[in-house]
Amino acid sequence: MANHRKYIVGLVQMHMGADPEANFASAVHHVREAARLGANVVCLPELFQTQYFCQREDTRLFDLAESIPGPSTSRLAEVAREARVAIIASLFERRAPGLYHNTAVTLNADGAIAGVYRKMHIPDDPLYYEKYYFAPGDLGFQAVDTAFGRIGTLVCWDQWYPEAARLTALQGAEVLFYPTAIGWHPAEKAEFGAAQYEAWQTIQRAHAIANGVYVAGVNRVGIEHGDILGNRAEGPGLEFWGGSFLADPFGRIIAKASHDKEEILLGEIDLALIEDTRRNWPFLRDRRIDAYAPITKRFLDPVNTWTQDGDSK
Numbered sequence: 681m682a683n684h685r686k687y688i689v690g691l692v693q694m695h696m697g698a699d700p701e702a703n704f705a706s707a708v709h710h711v712r713e714a715a716r717l718g719a720n721v722v723c724l725p726e727l728f729q730t731q732y733f734c735q736r737e738d739t740r741l742f743d744l745a746e747s748i749p750g751p752s753t754s755r756l757a758e759v760a761r762e763a764r765v766a767i768i769a770s771l772f773e774r775r776a777p778g779l780y781h782n783t784a785v786t787l788n789a790d791g792a793i794a795g796v797y798r799k800m801h802i803p804d805d806p807l808y809y810e811k812y813y814f815a816p817g818d819l820g821f822q823a824v825d826t827a828f829g830r831i832g833t834l835v836c837w838d839q840w841y842p843e844a845a846r847l848t849a850l851q852g853a854e855v856l857f858y859p860t861a862i863g864w865h866p867a868e869k870a871e872f873g874a875a876q877y878e879a880w881q882t883i884q885r886a887h888a889i890a891n892g893v894y895v896a897g898v899n900r901v902g903i904e905h906g907d908i909l910g911n912r913a914e915g916p917g918l919e920f921w922g923g924s925f926l927a928d929p930f931g932r933i934i935a936k937a938s939h940d941k942e943e944i945l946l947g948e949i950d951l952a953l954i955e956d957t958r959r960n961w962p963f964l965r966d967r968r969i970d971a972y973a974p975i976t977k978r979f980l981d982p983v984n985t986w987t988q989d990g991d992s993k
Contacts, residue, residue: 681699683951686960687828688767689855690719691727691730691898691945693924693937700729700744700906704752707769708759714944715755715763721787721827723768724862725900726836727782730772732920735807735906735913742813744908745774748785748796757791764789766826768833772813773798782814784833788826799835800844807865807918811865823853836860838872839897840882843975849891850964856887860899863920875921877939885931892929892958894949899924901940929957 692710696703727733729752733741746752752771760767766789774782782799787809798817802810823832823843825928828963832853837856838844848856864873881897883975888895901922903911925936926947937943974980 683955686952687720687949688718689857689894689896689926689947689949690717690722691896691924691926691935691937692722692724693901693941693945694725694728694830694937695902695942695945696728696731696733696802696900696904698731700908703729704755707754710942710944711756711765711767712763714946715765719765719944719946720884721766721768721826721855723833723857723859723896723898724770726770726859726900727772728770728859728900731904731907732861732904732918733908734810734813734898734908735918736911737812738911740909741771742774742780742832742970743781745772747775748773748783749793750846752916753787753793755781756785757787757793758788760787762970763793766794766828766831768831768857768993770835775815778929780814781817782810784835784857785870786824786826786831788834790827791930794826795833795837795927797822799838799879801837801841803967804839806914807915821847821851823848823851825964829854831855833857833859836862839880839887842887842890845887845891845895849887849893853893853948854951854954855868855894855896856891857896858884858898860897860924861887861920862899862937863904863918866903866919869919873921877923881923881933885927885933888927888929889931889961891962892954892963894929894947894954896947897923897925899937901937914920929954930961 911973
């Protein structure tokens with residue numbers, strides 16, 4: 681029998697300023713507003729407390745990190761309890777002296793921590809110098825139960841990897857959330873901007889289709905230079921492209937934000953639609969799990985495995 685349970689997710693697309701405390705207050709306001717509008721699970725963008733500081737390498741910025749559990753999770757837990765919502769919050773985690781992670785915490789509606797996910801794929805590109813700050817995650821991919829449904833959280837650069845989406849979906853996640861900080865280099869926007877955004881949306885829609893789940897990309901918005909602690913990165917900065925969206929289990933966009941302003945997106949998660957989609961497009965059923973061992977290799981060198989008479993070597 682199909683599961684007819686439904687719940688509402690809220691995606692917070694935010695602008696970040698130079699003051700971390702003001703950003704935190706803005707995030708709390710958006711969470712409360714999303715709850716007022718009917719959201720049961722609310723996701724904030726990646727590293728929402730500050731402007732995107734990875735545009736430069738600066739040892740002083742490690743002072744932004746905090747423990748988990750810690751001050752931010754305690755404050756957000758209070759909001760979750762009061763608003764009766766689950767919250768996904770992306771934080772700069774200080775695990776030990778000299779050891780830091782880009783971490784997403786899921787807080788249940790009672791304020792308890794339901795799950796902690798450390799970003800697994802860490803980029804190192806111009807103005808995205810994350811390998812300087814973050815160690816790769818070591819908690820694996822995971823789905824966690826909230827009061828409303830079973831969800832999975834991945835973070836930004838993870839969204840380009842089908843393996844991450846598949847392994848999270850296989851654990852029963854009904855929605856894959858991707859708190860994100862992605863934008864245009866201003867000099868590239870005119871030539872490549874549209875294609876870059878479309879590729880970002882397309883890969884995540886493909887995760888929804890391939891796994892028969894909902895997918896939520898939750899981005900920030902606005903031009904940033906990493907303004908924090910009285911300093912900023914040199915150059916033109918990054919223009920975060922917004923465009924947050926929710927896709928259904930067949931990749932259809934059911935909610936989408938603009939590219940230039942703060943918004944709260946709401947979308948319904950319908951477990952009956954997951955069931956119906958997977959019945960008609962049974963990709964999980966037809967997987968050849970006996971043939972996928974080579975996926976754990978970095979690269980497969982070309983090998984001729986076929987003989988003249990049609991027999992494999």
